[in-house]
Amino acid sequence: MSMFGQVYVKDNKYKIKGDFHHMTQNMPIRNADDGWKLLGVTNPRDMTYIHSYGGEAIFFESLGKGKLMATRCDNPDCDSKGVIYQPFRIHCMDCLGKNTVIDMTDIAKKTAKIHTFMVCERSGAFNILDKPIRFINIEFEGVPTILFSYLSVGHPEMGMRVVPIFRTTNPTYTILDLSWVPEGTKKAKLPEGFSF
Numbered sequence: 001m002s003m004f005g006q007v008y009v010k011d012n013k014y015k016i017k018g019d020f021h022h023m024t025q026n027m028p029i030r031n032a033d034d035g036w037k038l039l040g041v042t043n044p045r046d047m048t049y050i051h052s053y054g055g056e057a058i059f060f061e062s063l064g065k066g067k068l069m070a071t072r073c074d075n076p077d078c079d080s081k082g083v084i085y086q087p088f089r090i091h092c093m094d095c096l097g098k099n100t101v102i103d104m105t106d107i108a109k110k111t112a113k114i115h116t117f118m119v120c121e122r123s124g125a126f127n128i129l130d131k132p133i134r135f136i137n138i139e140f141e142g143v144p145t146i147l148f149s150y151l152s153v154g155h156p157e158m159g160m161r162v163v164p165i166f167r168t169t170n171p172t173y174t175i176l177d178l179s180w181v182p183e184g185t186k187k188a189k190l191p192e193g194f195s196f
């Protein structure tokens with residue numbers, strides 16, 4: 001089998017290498033109640049999707065470096081001037097101006113609290129998180145929005161102080177590189193590849 005698709009950008013164009021879709025052999029679907037007669041076939045398909053992060057790329061790049069980035073409207077004529085957005089919003093919802101990217105790692109370390117949570121015993125397809133998944137909504141001091149993420153250690157409680165952890169070893173460049181643990185958790189308890 002040839003290699004999975006790889007992409008980089010040069011001269012503002014995607015340069016792609018390898019295979020972006022694979023077809024593997026189909027298999028018969030047979031009827032066990034009727035002498036195993038043929039009913040159809042499975043059509044396995046495996047494809048690589050090119051997902052562009054655009055203006056949010058800095059957010060995902062920073063997670064792997066142990067930093068939580070947010071954005072802030074700095075437009076002096078905007079009613080939302082000074083408002084910090086986490087999750088990261090490229091544009092201000094009020095004035096539609098381009099927000100300033102800021103590092104809010106310290107705010108997160110010092111003020112993050114569980115707003116509410118949800119524990120899921122089952123998951124959808126392609127889940128790679130450990131079950132039960134402890135989804136948490138996180139609030140920060142001075143931030144009007146709520147971040148959705150997951151707790152890696154312990155059991156969530158409303159109002160619980162949590163601190164961010166980052167997958168700094170072999171990052172996936174996805175939102176899964178960011179997780180949370182209760183304040184005071186020892187380094188040895190962190191999941192593999194994560195650090196404070």
Ligand SMILES: [Zn+2]
Nearest residue numbers: 073078092095
């Ligand atoms: Zn604004």
